[in-house]
Amino acid sequence: MSRLDKEEQEILDAFDTGDLKLSPDSEDRKLRHQQYAEAMFKKDARINIRLSSKDLRVLQKKALAEGIPYQTLVASILHKYVEGRLHEDR
Structure with missing residues (x-):
């Protein structure tokens, strides 16, 4: 079984106790x-x-x-670029 780091364990504990809340922009x-x-x-x-x-x-x-598969990542990057949602930082 894999070991969780402190942050991962806190998230899992919050999930188990029902303390997780949806973010305001979740929808x-x-x-x-x-x-x-x-x-x-x-x-x-x-x-x-x-x-x-x-x-x-x-x-x-x-x-x-x-x-995700790397091909999916590449397709996502290209899609965001052609939609005007990916810009080069300068």
């Missing part, structure tokens, strides 16, 4: 993520892209941290 967030999921399932085109192996490894690590 908006839920709707937004449902829309993301729907957009991800409407895959009707395929692309091939060449990346550096370093960039691919970083994408894979970030996807793993998010708990």
Whole structure:
């Protein structure tokens, strides 16, 4: 069985005791993520892209941290960009 860190254990304890509360924007967030999921399932085109192996490894690590396949992460990034919701920091 995996060991939990202090923060994870506090969250689990709060869940077990029923002390967790929904955030005020939880419905908006839920709707937004449902829309993301729907957009991800409407895959009707395929692309091939060449990346550096370093960039691919970083994408894979970030996807793993998010708990999603790296292809889904890449598709999400591209979707956000074309929707105007992803901007380069300068």
